[in-house]
Amino acid sequence: MPRRRGVLGPPNGYLAPDGVWPDGPFQDDTPETVLVAAQIAARLRDVVAEAGLNVTQVSDGLGIARSTYYDIVTNGATLPDLHTIVRAEAFLNTRLWPRT
Structure with a gap:
């Protein structure tokens, strides 16, 4: 079985020095995966702010820990999984996945 290649380390490790x-x-x-994850994280951050929701409300709605929300959106320590993205789009009634 082939090994998956692409993202080595946390997504925030790909930031430029001033990023x-x-x-x-x-x-x-x-990697493109990190760039897409960053777009999703930015969109999620913006939609949550526009809706006036707090982190507890969003993490409860997505079924994730608040720390996981911060790791995806605020500090880029982890990539969002597909399940989280789908739940977020349903909970917020908006598309987060970038159109290409």
């Missing part, structure tokens, strides 16, 4: 998660800038060799 801030999830807005960047990112290093030139950043």
Whole structure:
């Protein structure tokens, strides 16, 4: 079975020296997976702010820990999984996955 390749370490490890998660800038060799995750994290952050929701409300609605929300949205320590993205889109009634 082939090994998955691409993202080595946390997503925030691909930030340029002056970068801030999830807005960047990112290093030139950043995998597409990390760039998409950053777009999702930024969109999630913005939609939550527009809705006036707090982290507890969102994490409860998504069925994740508050620390997981922070790891995805605020500090880029982890990639969001597909289940979390789908639940977030349903809970917030919006599309988070970027259109290409």
